Amino acid sequence: MNPWLLSVIAWLPPLALPLWVAARGSLPARLVAVQLATNVTILILVLTSFAFDQTILIDLPLTLAALSLPGTLMLALFIERWL
Known part of the structure; x- marks a missing residue:
């Protein structure tokens, strides 16, 4: 296992919190959580x-x-107009 793969594994648990907030939080918190999850996903993909x-x-x-x-x-x- 190389250090890059270990860092990928290390970044997987921090991805769980924004995904949980995006599924369960209030509407403004969901938008922030989606943006944070996207940024963590970008880091994991790199x-x-x-x-x-x-x-x-x-x-x-x-x-x-x-x-x-x-x-x-x-x-x-979309959320502002139709929900």
């Missing part, structure tokens, strides 16, 4: 690409990073 020496896989977390804020804003707009 570490995974380095752990397996597949730097070509870095495109997915970069795309997710570019689309996470607009996606959260669209979700907030």
Whole structure:
């Protein structure tokens, strides 16, 4: 096991808290939790690409990073209008 894979495993438990808040929290807390879960997921994906020496896989977390804020804003707009 290399240090990159150990760091991926170490970041999995901190991902559980925002996922739990996104499922159970109030509406503003859910939006913040989704954004935090996205950021932790980006970090996990980057570490995974380095752990397996597949730097070509870095495109997915970069795309997710570019689309996470607009996606959260669209979700907030949807919630404001229809819920």
